[in-house]
Amino acid sequence: MTGKRPARRGTTVVAVIALLLSLAGWGWFATEAARTGWWTFGEHVAVGPEEQGWASIDTLSVRLTSAGRAVGLEEEPPAGYVFLALDLQVESTETELFRMCDVEVRDAQGRLFRAGREVPSTDPYESSLTCGTSDPEEDPVPTTASMLVLVPVDAELTSLRVVSREFPPARFIELPLPS
Amino acid sequence: MSRRWAVAAMLAAAVAAGAAANAVDSNYLASGWHSVQRGEEATDLTVGNFQVHVHGATASTTLEDGEVVTSPASFVVVDLSYATTDAWALPEEVVLIDGEGREFSEPAGFGSAGRVWEAGPDIWSRGTLLFEVPTDTVEQLSLEFRPEMPDPQRPASVLRVPLTVTRTSAPLTLERATVLPEGER
Numbered sequence: 001m002t003g004k005r006p007a008r009r010g011t012t013v014v015a016v017i018a019l020l021l022s023l024a025g026w027g028w029f030a031t032e033a034a035r036t037g038w039w040t041f042g043e044h045v046a047v048g049p050e051e052q053g054w055a056s057i058d059t060l061s062v063r064l065t066s067a068g069r070a071v072g073l074e075e076e077p078p079a080g081y082v083f084l085a086l087d088l089q090v091e092s093t094e095t096e097l098f099r100m101c102d103v104e105v106r107d108a109q110g111r112l113f114r115a116g117r118e119v120p121s122t123d124p125y126e127s128s129l130t131c132g133t134s135d136p137e138e139d140p141v142p143t144t145a146s147m148l149v150l151v152p153v154d155a156e157l158t159s160l161r162v163v164s165r166e167f168p169p170a171r172f173i174e175l176p177l178p179s
Numbered sequence: 180m181s182r183r184w185a186v187a188a189m190l191a192a193a194v195a196a197g198a199a200a201n202a203v204d205s206n207y208l209a210s211g212w213h214s215v216q217r218g219e220e221a222t223d224l225t226v227g228n229f230q231v232h233v234h235g236a237t238a239s240t241t242l243e244d245g246e247v248v249t250s251p252a253s254f255v256v257v258d259l260s261y262a263t264t265d266a267w268a269l270p271e272e273v274v275l276i277d278g279e280g281r282e283f284s285e286p287a288g289f290g291s292a293g294r295v296w297e298a299g300p301d302i303w304s305r306g307t308l309l310f311e312v313p314t315d316t317v318e319q320l321s322l323e324f325r326p327e328m329p330d331p332q333r334p335a336s337v338l339r340v341p342l343t344v345t346r347t348s349a350p351l352t353l354e355r356a357t358v359l360p361e362g363e364r
Binding site: 008011012015016019023030079080081104110111114117118152153 | 266
């Protein structure tokens with residue numbers, strides 16, 4: 001009797017492992033849609049700047065040329081806020097579809113302040129970044145873009161993000177902001 | 180003997196895992212708003228990724244909407260401020276709920292100043308929302324703030340705040356939302 005115990009114990013261990021593996025397998029299978037959605041629609045893979053500050057995804061390349069408090073605007077921000085002005089250089093090889101991308105500024109707390117929201121509509125500032133055109137001859141993608149962002153005066157800004165649903169899943173452009 | 184116990188334990192574990200999956204599925208995965216948080220007027224409240232501050236509400240049978248329009252029921256204008264905690268976002272929906280649980284959503288055909296607006300992270304803005312409700316329900320209304328569309332894969336929360344509604348005979352006016360100075364509500 002005592003001689004058989006290790007074999008029985010071994011069978012039990014194998015059965016427990018099989019049960020746990022099958023439960024884990026079912027769990028993995030059951031959560032497939034949730035995991036795919038989380039990955040596809042989230043921002044998980046940052047593409048940073050390479051040569052001379054250019055960052056590229058797919059058909060778009062962007063470079064930050066300056067970032068600082070906007071001056072000379074007719075409208076003042078609400079108390080406790082500032083308008084941050086961003087200047088970008090843009091290169092796009094998308095020549096079949098008109099596309100807009102969103103530009104956001106991230107702070108040390110992880111808050112994302114979107115460009116073009118609650119800011120003065122005045123030249124040369126735009127509310128979204130043009131990143132593709134359907135008519136490259138008549139209406140090419142502008143090679144420079146300026147945008148305004150409303151940010152709290154005490155926010156510790158760390159980076160600029162360019163996001164688009166048209167980018168490959170989970171990817172976005174992230175450029176560090178000069179401190 | 181120990182082998183029987185082991186088999187029984189595995190069976191129990193398998194049944195328990197199935198029951199737990201079933202409970203999660205019926206309580207959280209079906210679409211709908213599942214968890215109702217309750218709050219009060221004139222306090223900062225948080226639901227999902229939104230921060231909300233309800234100032235109050237006014238009811239009248241008339242509304243100034245380019246011209247003075249009269250309702251066979253009552254117009255209710257809710258004065259509130261909100262911000263998000265993370266990024267610029269538009270709340271999914273804000274509705275009024277009466278004492279019998281009936282929902283009143285934003286009426287169609289009026290100016291855009293009475294609709295939900297986009298708010299930024301810790302960037303509070305204040306504006307008004309327009310509703311039209313039967314006059315006898317005005318005393319028992321609650322505001323329900325729904326921050327996000329119910330996702331089939333996870334539970335969604337809503338915030339419910341009982342309203343103190345002031346009646347007036349003057350036409351109600353709508354205010355387009357504006358960003359408040361820091362610290363103001």
